[in-house]
Amino acid sequence: MTLFxxxxxNGIALGSIYGLVALGLTLVYGVLKIPNFAxxxxxxxxxxITFVAAVVYGMGYIGAIAVAVIVxxxxxxxxxxxxxxxxxxxxxxHSMIAALGVLLFLExxxxxxxxxxxxxxxxxxxxxxxxxGLPVATQRLLVIVAAVAVMIGLSLFLKRTxxxxxxxxxAQDRAGALLVGIDTRKIAxxxxxxxxxxxxxxxxLVAPLNLISPTMGEAVNLKAFVIIILGGMGSIPGAVVGGxxxxxxxxxxxxYISSSFSQLIAFAVLVVVLAFRPTGxxxxxx
Amino acid sequence: xxxxxxRILWLAALLAALAFPFLxxxxxxxxxxxxxxxxxxxxxxLNVLVxxxxxxxxxxxxFFGIGAYTAGILAVRxxxxxxxxxxxxxxxxxxxxxxxxxxxxxxxxxxxxxxTLGVGVVITGILDLWEGVTGGTDGLIGVPPPxxxxxxxxxxxxxxxxxxxxxxALTILAVRNLSRSLVGRTLLAIRNDEHLAEAxxxxxxxxxxxxxxxxxxxxxxxxxxxxxxxxxxxPSVSGLVMMFxxxxxxxxxxxxxxxxxxxxxxxxxxxxxxxxxxEEYQLLILGPLLVxxxxxxxxxxxxxxNRIGQRLSDRKTKPGPSAAPSSPSPxxxxxxxxxxxxxxxGN
Numbered sequence: 001m002t003l004f005x006x007x008x009x010n011g012i013a014l015g016s017i018y019g020l021v022a023l024g025l026t027l028v029y030g031v032l033k034i035p036n037f038a039x040x041x042x043x044x045x046x047x048x049i050t051f052v053a054a055v056v057y058g059m060g061y062i063g064a065i066a067v068a069v070i071v072x073x074x075x076x077x078x079x080x081x082x083x084x085x086x087x088x089x090x091x092x093x094h095s096m097i098a099a100l101g102v103l104l105f106l107e108x109x110x111x112x113x114x115x116x117x118x119x120x121x122x123x124x125x126x127x128x129x130x131x132x133g134l135p136v137a138t139q140r141l142l143v144i145v146a147a148v149a150v151m152i153g154l155s156l157f158l159k160r161t162x163x164x165x166x167x168x169x170x171a172q173d174r175a176g177a178l179l180v181g182i183d184t185r186k187i188a189x190x191x192x193x194x195x196x197x198x199x200x201x202x203x204x205l206v207a208p209l210n211l212i213s214p215t216m217g218e219a220v221n222l223k224a225f226v227i228i229i230l231g232g233m234g235s236i237p238g239a240v241v242g243g244x245x246x247x248x249x250x251x252x253x254x255x256y257i258s259s260s261f262s263q264l265i266a267f268a269v270l271v272v273v274l275a276f277r278p279t280g281x282x283x284x285x286x
Numbered sequence: 287x288x289x290x291x292x293r294i295l296w297l298a299a300l301l302a303a304l305a306f307p308f309l310x311x312x313x314x315x316x317x318x319x320x321x322x323x324x325x326x327x328x329x330x331x332l333n334v335l336v337x338x339x340x341x342x343x344x345x346x347x348x349f350f351g352i353g354a355y356t357a358g359i360l361a362v363r364x365x366x367x368x369x370x371x372x373x374x375x376x377x378x379x380x381x382x383x384x385x386x387x388x389x390x391x392x393x394x395x396x397x398x399x400x401x402t403l404g405v406g407v408v409i410t411g412i413l414d415l416w417e418g419v420t421g422g423t424d425g426l427i428g429v430p431p432p433x434x435x436x437x438x439x440x441x442x443x444x445x446x447x448x449x450x451x452x453x454x455a456l457t458i459l460a461v462r463n464l465s466r467s468l469v470g471r472t473l474l475a476i477r478n479d480e481h482l483a484e485a486x487x488x489x490x491x492x493x494x495x496x497x498x499x500x501x502x503x504x505x506x507x508x509x510x511x512x513x514x515x516x517x518x519x520x521p522s523v524s525g526l527v528m529m530f531x532x533x534x535x536x537x538x539x540x541x542x543x544x545x546x547x548x549x550x551x552x553x554x555x556x557x558x559x560x561x562x563x564x565e566e567y568q569l570l571i572l573g574p575l576l577v578x579x580x581x582x583x584x585x586x587x588x589x590x591x592n593r594i595g596q597r598l599s600d601r602k603t604k605p606g607p608s609a610a611p612s613s614p615s616p617x618x619x620x621x622x623x624x625x626x627x628x629x630x631x632g633n
Binding site for chain 1: 336340342344389390392393394395396397399400401403404407408411526527529530533534537567568569570572573574575576577580581584
């Protein structure tokens, strides 16, 4: 029972990370219709920025997270301006290939800047707290609380503010949004900024738990795509639910079935879902 | 009028390729060109699917890996002769490609790209983890070079060079015939507008599966040639970097053109030899190069050359103000044959 409870907490913590990463991916897909294959690389760069800010420049963990989020938001805007905006009218194929170019560029850049070896970010919250009579790592609790807070904040932003409504409007119809006076250029940049910032936030939260390396984003990237296919490409609640679902199945399956199973589960889900529902589980009408 | 020019160019290229081993004693150059030949075969396979059918498969390097490992394992663990291992590896890759295509092609567009990305990751994972068969992370060591057939032996690098050149020429001929055939036109019709293709009576599903199988067979063919040439294999032959390189060669050379894959592969492989010392950092230059070429020259080198050729022949046939390049028409004229229409963007 203790094992189950601990794995449940692990699953929820992992799901919070997956959810944040998938949220950014689904947001960009929903608003700009770009499957951003470089999203996992943004996550990886976010982890490194946190590491550098915290360890090299000796900022506090919280400060380092803020730095990573701001830097990545900037990188997101730059990506939109330099790469994806010029390809707005090109065939979809071209944005996808360009995203791959960005992915490998960022991985090589990280390797040049910080080396290929694994790094570990020490957590200031290394202890455990007792929850319902069972011990839980403080860092994991922090991951869950912070991620849920950000998810709620994002959904309030999208539902309650004018800018959020503009983002949703653009997701529904870019030309229509432009017609009613929405600055689609600004919204496109904002969407990329939010997306990259979410990836950085997720990476910063998970950095003390996992190792940091230039290729750490690859597996997360594929999983985030599986999640948004599961939850419906472009759907915000779908990304959150899908993130928790995949993480729980992975963690519990890894515990009770086999640990190599957990590596394969994401792909198995992808194959099964797409084999039976080629357009995803919860696809909105086109 | 332009047909003879292209034919002369191809013939000149062939003569140059035939003469190349006599012009250099440098075995290192020779082996680079051989690697480029083999890679170009795989890139031609990618072109059938990405360039001509308009489906972005990110599993192509995976199938290259399957072909390479099948040929390598058959030669190393079963002592099979190259001439049996080669067709077996192609058949295995084609069959697996057909099976994957059955499932993958139920999806379209973005979903297809994502699905094949997953397939590629899983193939690399299997090559990495199935240690008993593939040698795992250590790789498969000691794949013998091509064995003799009849009076022909392939011990020297020069002899191997001609073998791989022959295979490349065969591939180019086959791909040329394919793109000129009815099937080739059908592929273009699907790329340009899937719904329209369906409406005029094309069996889109079957044609796409055929295209996918042809594409993966060529990847397997290239892989099966790669294993005995290199002599060892690691899981990275099917990895993301390989996939990226193939797409880079295709896009720079020019997708949906006959010369593009060859030109792109030769040019970039030669150019990146200078960067070999910084192998991990090559991508710092190549990544942005791919992005820039897609933004500014989406039709690649072949498209640019074609456009210049077209403009020259325009000037010859109708001199006068109508040939002035300032009119917007030259851009539009070059487009239909090389790039998918841009109309689909934005929705």
